[in-house]
Structures are given as C-alpha cells and as structure tokens.
Amino acid sequence: MKHQVPSQIKKIAAGLSVGQYKKFCPECRHLREKNTHDKSLSLKVDEDGGQYLCHHCGTQGGWMTQDTLDVGSVSRARPTPATIKVATDTNPTVTAYLRSRNISDEVIAEHTVQGDYHFNGHTAPAVGFPYREDGEVNAIKWRSVDGTKCYSQQNVCEDFWGLDRYKKGNDLLMVEGEIDALSWLSCKLPKNLTVLSIPNGAPAKVKDQKISPSEDKRFAYIWRAADQLDSARRILLCFDADKPGLALQAEIIRRLGSAKDVWLVDMGAFKDTSEALADRGEAYCLDCLDSAKPIPTVGLYGVAEFRDEFTSLYEDGHIQGAATGIPSLDKLMQIVPGMVTVVTGFPSSGKSDLIDQICLNLARSEGWKTVYSSFEKPPSLHLAQLSQKINSLPFFEGPSRRMSREQRDWAVEFCEEHFLFMDHSRQGPSTIQGILDVASKAVMRQGSRVLVIDPYNFVEMPPHDKETDAISKMMTTVQKWARTSEAHVFFIAHPTKMSPDARASEKKVIVTGHDISGSAAWFAKCDMGLTVWRHPQDEQPPEAHIWKCRWSWLGRHGSCQLGFDKVTGRWTDYLPEKADPEYWDL
Template sequence: RKPKNQKLKCASYDWKRGLGTCHNCNTTFQLHTYKRKGVSEKEYIRPGNHNATAITDKVAVWFKTRGISKKTLNECSVSEGTEYMPQTSKIEKVIKFNYLMGNDLINIKYRDGRKNFKLFKGAEKVFYNINSIIGYNSCVIVEGEMDALSFHEAGIPNVLSVPNGATLNSNNLDYLDNCIDYFDDKEKVILAVDNDEAGQALQQELIRRLGAEVCFIIDFNDCKDANEYLLKYGNKRLSELIEKAKAVPLENVTTFKDIEEEVTDFVQHGFKPGYQVGLQNFDEIFSTYTGQFITVTGIPSSGKSDFVDQMVVGYNINYKWKTAFASPENAPTYLHAHKLMRKVWQGMPTPGDINTNQWKKVAEHINDNFFFIDMERYTLESVLRKGAELVKRKGIKCLVIDPFNKIRDVDCKTEDVNRYTMEYLTKIEIFAKKFDVLVFIVAHPTKMYRDKEGKIEEPTMYNIKGGGEWYDASYHGLLVHRDYENKTVKAKVLKVKFQNLGENGAEANFKWEPKSGCFIPHNQNVSTAEAMPWE
C-alpha cells in the first residue's frame, strides 16, 4: 500500500451502498446493485460512454500548469472529447469531468477552451467524485472539479465537488438531496468552498443541511480556492489545511469573531431587508427573517390555512424555499396538494389537463418543493424530528404546524396552560434557530362573540388559549379575517418583532380568486360568477 494509506485497511466495504474502495489504488468497485434512499421518481437521461477519449499530452500539459498530474486525472475519471457548446453555438474540443456512482456514469460536465461549462442535458445532479468518500469517516467538499483534483493531488483522495458553483440568490442543493445517504456515516465533513460571498452562502447551507456538529471549515487565507492555494503554496501546505480545519462554532456559544462579518455588514448597510411573499400590499406591511416563527390566528373558516399556503408558495417562487406541512387541518392530503397545485398553476386544472406537459411540470414542482408529514398521531416531538430530517434530506426552509391544538407536546407534564404554551413555543424557537427555518403555527382563538352590529369581533393573539404567552413569545403575529359582506379577506399584522420588518396594526385586503385559490390585492377585479366543478 501507499505510505499515506498504511494506517488504513487494505479495502473498505459499504454493503448498504454495494460499493468497495481499494486503499492501494483508490479504485471503487461494485459489490451488488443498490437503490439509494429517497431516490427521486424523475426519469433522468444517462450519458453512457459519451464520445470519450483518454487525456492527450496537450491537455495533460495544460493541467500540469494548474498543478494537476496525469495520474490524478486518470484516478478521478477525467477524459476529453468533442461536444456542442451552446455558448459558442458549435462543436468544441472539451475536457470531460465524468460523474460516477459505483460503475454508473450519471452525469458529465464539459469545459471548452474558453472556460465555458455545461452539464449533460437531462442527467441527474450528483456530487463529482462521490465514490471517493466511501469507506472513510470523513470527507472534503469543494466548489469545483479543479479544487477536487487539487486535494487529490495533495494526497487527500476522499474529496468531492458540488456540480454547480454557488450563487448568492439561491443554493437549492438538489444534488445533496440525491446523495444525502452517502453522508450518514461521516463523523467529519470539511467544507473547503470558495473564499467569496457566494461560497460562504453555500457553506452556511451545507452546515444547515449536514449539521454543525460534523462540519469543519478551511480558511484559504489570501487565496480564493484550493487550486489557487495549491499553485501558490504546494501540495504539502494544501494537505496541512485539513489538519487545521476549524470546527463550526459551538451551539449556544457565540464569540465576536463568530459574528464579526455580520456586525461589519450591519454597520455598513444597516438592517437586512426581510423576506417577502410577492403580494405587493402585504409586502408593504410585513416581511420576516428565517430562524423565527409566525403565529397565524383567525376565527374558523376565515382562510388561515389557505393564506399560509399562499405565503409559502410565494416564498417558493421568490426564493425557491421548500416547505413541510404537519397539517391535520388540511387532511386528506390529496386535497391539500390540489390546493397548492392550483396556486402554482394559477388556475383550476381540468380533466383535459391531466398528463399534459403543464400538468407534469406543476406536479413535479409540487413533488420537489412541498412535503406532507402524515402521522396517525401527531406530537410536537415527532413533527420536529421529521422536520429536522427534512432539513437534511430535502433542504426545507419552512415548517407549517396547523393547527397548534392537534399537535400536542406530550413531553410537557404541566397542567398550567401558560407554562405549557411557553414550553411549546420555546421548542419551536429552538428548532427554527438551529435549522434556520421559518415556522408557521396556526392557532385557533377561543370563541368570539358578535358586536352590537352583529359582526363577529376580530380576535387578537390574546384570544388564543394561553394568549399572553403567545404575544410575548412569538416573533410575529398575523390575523386572517373574512368580511362576508364585502367578500374580502384581510391580513392584519398583530405583532412584528423588529420595526424594519413591518408595521404593527397594518392591514392588507384581498379578494379570493376561486379557480386558482390565490389571494389577489382587493383593488383587482376578480370574477366569481363561474361555479366550481364540485358545485
């Protein structure tokens, strides 16, 4: 065996995944067929042996200028060939980074001489070089194939790369969804992403998904990434960064160094804007951050659950956030899914729409972005456990608990309603902060009475059972209230935690569009003359 592998076993076997790794030559071999947990039902296209040839001397010389040997290229399944590149509108000579899982070619990334990139159209997104981490209790995640090759060159074989570079606006890690079970046995995940703003955003999302307790961070100092560090400081110094990787800051302990970037940003730019749902009149009076929870109340049949659906669909459209629902209020699940489908569709699907391209597109979107927690007996503990699992496996950013009174905290033994409420909301807050998730809690008020004019009084947060605790503990509070005479629905801000996020007491009024089930700012014309299919 090679000197660097002397302390390892001759080979490692992962029977669950059907793969083995030889620690002499770093070859991965198939033991048996394997179906990944939670594998998507989507139909992907496999590249096959797509016009691939071995690396020529000319390409090998170019890689050598980047500090990468031909031996590393062969061990990491890099080849070359020709491919049509949309950026130049012609067939180009390309370098091919082959994405293997076991012996199967899952995807290919192409790079031409002008540094244009593309992935194989219709192929599944997975990590590059993922076979390399099998049999190790640790791994390194980088932000590009060249960085993965750099660590391999430096004697760190258990390294893998994300398929797409990070962006500031969205880090929807569908490739992590497809590979999450490869990380189940990892005790240490070293994040070596680019030293820029987009890379740091990717780092935070990986920490959120994989868990801070296993994540460690590398500092490239004056270099942007691993390849630049390799060229400037050499193999030995790059490999030493692994030993110097620092643990993610401990939970519940913060030092100034941990938050210095945030403090600097606040001094330079002030409060960050809150996240908005895309309804102009509502966005003018309310926004929020993640790591918080919103209490939504209203009398029965006022549209609370439907308005929460509207909000999470809006967050999904604006920020690609995924949502999990623990919603016995919305049973049966197929009707809830249909409500979401209408909002995304912006209309009412008909029997003639079934199996059309639009149907398939919307159905796939609902399947990939909204998840329904179905349990025979809901408890707060089981819902939060499942929510934590969905953060890791699917990357959810919103969790809806609807309604509060049907998802009990069975571990809380007190009979005092105020203490019970505070313990319940404290557990919600801990979950929201730990996983950087926005939580909605739909809570019914106690019975409301009619005023002198015969109208039902509007509830406040104090009308919820245990009301004082609801107002004190909640970050935000919203009222959804229906005006039956004017056929409008209003959303009223009962509480907003921070002044920059909204206006206490402010209201936004809507019409409800019956075909799509969408809330439309009330000054827009909405036709309600046409009956629904079930009417």
C-alpha cells in the first residue's frame, strides 16, 4: 500500500538541493518532553530522489525523482534497500582513531569502511559500519572521527548490525553501538557467540505502555529478528551505563519476554566496552563477559522492586479491564490481560459461541488479536461463524437473506487482521505446553492479547499423572503463562456428566467450576468463572452466570439474561422484542 509523504516533510524536502541534512522532525518534535532541540530527522537528497528517517519516532520513507512530492510514493512498510558498493580505501586518520581504542587491524579491515564523508555541509574523515543482508551491503552508518561527532547513513540502517553472521543456536551479545561491537570482536570471544549492535540510539526513558509489534517502530528490529532471537541459546546485554542505556536494557528485556535466557554484562566503572577496552584491555573485557549474571526470573524481592507499582495503585487506582461488548455482562465482568477465565456449561449451551462474540467485540473496540486453539472447529467453518456475527447475516444458503460476496470478503479481511488459528487437523499442538509455546510466538510476533483453549477434554494430559494432579499443574502453567505474556486466556471445559434430564428440569441447574470433571483446580485456580446456560427448547432467554471473580473491582457474582440470534449466532443484551441487527462500521 502506498502512502503520501507527510505534508510538513514535503515542505522541508521541497527546498533542499542534493546533499544530506539534519532537520527537526515535524511528526514528533511537538510531542517530545526532552531534547526538543534535537534535529532527529535525517534527509538524503540525490539525483534519483530522496530518503528520510526520524531517529526518534521512526517515521521513514522516500521518493523518486519522477514522483512529485505532492503525490509521493512513501511506504511505512519496510522498503527493499539498494545494494551499496563498498570502497576498500583506507584513511590514516580513521585507522589511527580505531587503533587508539585497541580495535585490532583484522577487525578494522573486515568490519569497517573508511574515507572522507560529507555531513550536512561538513566534510570529515569518517568510519563507516556496513549493514549486510544476504551477503550484500544494503546500508552504511557513518561516524566522523575528527571530534565533531557527526553521524549519517547511506540508506536506512534498520536491522541489527552483525545479524548476517548469526548461526542458529549461538549465544547473542547485544550492544548499544558499532564501536562497542568492534571492541568485543577485537577480543578472543567464544566461537558460538555472535555480536550484534542496535541500529538506532537508546531511548531517553522507559515508556510504560502496551507493546504492539505492528506499531513498535523504534524497536522494529527486534520483531524482524524474532526467528534468530527465538533460536539463540542465550542473550547477553551490554549497554551503556547511563540513564538511556538502562532504559534501552529495560525496553529490550520487555520485548524478549521472560521465557528467554537473558544475561547482563557489567563493565564496572566504565561507561561502555569501548572505554573498558581502551583503558584496561582485552583480559578485563573477557572477565566482565565471564562474570555476566542472568536477570532474575524467580526468587524473593525487596519492597523497592514494587514501589513504583505500589505508588501507581495509590495515585491511579485499580487496573481496569476491557468491556465484553455486551452491556449487561459488562456489569458482571471485565477482561484483563494476564488473567484466566474458565467457561463452562452444558453441551450446546453456547459456551464457545459466546466467547467468539466477546473476542470479536474486543477486536472491534480495543484492536485486540485472538489466537484460537479450537479442537472442535475447523478454521474454515470457524471463520464462517465469525463472519455471520460481523455481518448479522447467514453465511450459508437458507430461508433468510444471505451475506453478499463483498460482505464475506469484508468480514474475512477483519478476521485476517485480528485472529490466528491452530489447525489441529494439520498436526497442531495437543499438549498444554505445545499450545502455550505456539501462543507465545503469536504474542511476540503478532501482538496477540487473547488465547482461547476449547475444550479441555481434547488436551493431551501426562499418561502417568492422576487426573486431579495433572489438571492442577496444567492450570498453574496456564496462569503463569497468562501473567508473563500479558494475555487473557479463555479456557472452555465441559461439566462432569449429569442426568439427561438435569438441563431440562423445572428446577434450573447452573453448573460451576466445582462441577467440571477432574479437579477442584478449575474453581480454585481461575481468576474469573463464567457459565453459559441455555434452555434446551429456547423457551427462556440464555443466561450468563459469574460464579468466581478473584478481584472485586473487576466484576462480581451474579447473572444476566442475554439475547441470542440463532440465524447469525450473534450475542447481545436480552430484549423482550427482537431489535434490528446492529451493523458494524469497520
């Protein structure tokens, strides 16, 4: 999809001749709290067109000479960079600068380019760091060595520097700049260690906000390297010992997730590896590497670890969840990432169908993505059911008017953006750990916020464990996964077998977590418990019953009547008289 060059950047670029420039970024300058005088927008203009990149907000793009800036052909999707021819010339000033930092001649020759480079009206001796992909140089980051501290780029450096040298299963050592990377490469490192440098600078501070991969432009290099990061045995972080470096460390750890084996390298009294190598030499740096410590994942913590969260509770109050999209049910429950809802009810009461409706409503109102592990629904039929709810029209031919092809395509585009499916007919995972491993990748790569496991009795359990013990362990595992992944889990489970007459008896029978077969853990280890009740002959409206709510500010025990359209499968508030269907404006 093509996008126009932002209008303010058009105005800046329109008055520029061939050359490289640093300008204020009109997209983010007015939003910045600090460094408001930082010219973070880099522009390069040549005979073929131009490119721009803001090193603060990530806005980037370009245009060709044959395009007018009034039309533009800028895509915020990643462009395919042109290959750069790398000169082999050396520059004595650059070589002397690198040697002064104890960087070896072998590393200088293999990993740098040298020359006089033009920085926004200033020409200076500079070292270039080639960024390679598939063996070709697609970008170079330049840094002056004459004390002027000028920086520039040929093409956009947007992936890890050094990623092309990674071999599956290696350890990764991640640093804040290419000079630090060269410093490490000048040491006798283990053969199974790959050194990476981040392509952009450290943030001024940690931003406490939810992370969506599609919008996480500043750290897009993390998501593009997901395969390599997933397969790395261990990840070591060695960032600058200053406030931005610590913020970078925190942001990287948030994105790697608690499942990764992450270690921290402390360079002691030195700000970074470059200083340490220049002052103390290789042996000291290797000593720091050997003394790396893993980030704590379990154990005891002092009050100081929780002071910020504690203060936030006092200042901002309790965490609030997302609405289910059904007002009467919203009075009883909220949906919060990091929690587990157990859903039960008699067969054919609409458990799965109601959860589908809630997930659709969350996608519509919050933009949340859901990953399904649904053993009883083939994905194609599941999509048909979802499309009926979206369009308020049947998918298949029948007595009622059917959705059009345009409406069908409209619905499937919405589903493609918000839903992922584990296909159990194609060797999808059947153990709880397998399901959670696949879901973890959906959380990391696609930003999924909801996992639906439907139903429990299809999940493969350990053969030698007692059922009650196996379920208890499983629920503990699911709870831990939900919290560390910041995702909400809907776990659907059938109640234990009851008399066929129980559902239709005059005395209404409402099952709860205590009635689910196998273990009391269904009740004890969930955060929210939901039962869907439906009359076998539909002589009464369906009902939702909340029988467990761990936190009083997120819901309460109680019940509500629901509206259910059997033709489209849509769930709404109960209305005594049928109302006109609500059509989505997607």
